[in-house]
Amino acid sequence: MSDQKQTVKIDQVAKIEKSLRMISDIVKQKGREILNEFPITPPQFVALQWLHEYGDMTIGELSSKMYLACSTTTDLIDRMEKNELVERVKDTNDRRVVRIHLLDKGAVIIREVIHQRQAYLQGVLENFSQEDVDFLEKNLRFLNEEMKRDAKTWKSF
Incomplete structure (x- = not known):
């Protein structure tokens, strides 16, 4: 194998980008249908996902992840605190800092919605061979890692 980078054809890139965008839209729409069964809004779900994935965060950190204004x-x-999905807690190292903590009720909602989304995806993937599922999983993981690595490079500029 050569050390030169492979040049990907622009028409292939356009098709891949479109497919990813359309898949993302379908997953988002399916997620919203599932969310109708729960007492939360899509933005609240996104916040719960961040807290579930990364643990307690300040309002500023969560705002940054969600691309929203702090207000x-x-x-x-x-609203989430009133519904007992999260609570504000003082940071143990610096009592001036307040972190948002995911409560059990919020964690249960996240797990259930994700479980239903995965069940939907499993149903779709039943039309694939095991070899194709393995290939898809491996390449999506690789694409994700490359994009994360690239994002870190861009942040350093």
């Missing part, structure tokens, strides 16, 4: 995130957290 918008504060309003979102206020």
Whole structure:
């Protein structure tokens, strides 16, 4: 294998980008259908996902991850706190810092919605051979790692 980078054809890139966008839209739509069974909004679900994935965060950290203004995130957290999905807790190392903590009720919702989304995907993947599923999983994981690595490179500029 050569050390030169492979040049990907622009028409292939366009088709891959379109497919990823369309898949993302379908997953998002399916997720919204599932969310109708729960007492939360899509933005609240996104916040719960971040907290479930990365643990306690400040309003500023969560705002940054969600690409929202701090005031918008504060309003979102206020409503989630009233519904007992999250709570504000003082940081153990610096009591001036307040972190948003995922409560059991919020964690149960996240697990259930993700379980239903995975069940949907499993149903779709039943039309694939095991070899194709393995190939897809391996290449999506590789694409994700490359994109994360590339994102870190861009942040350093």
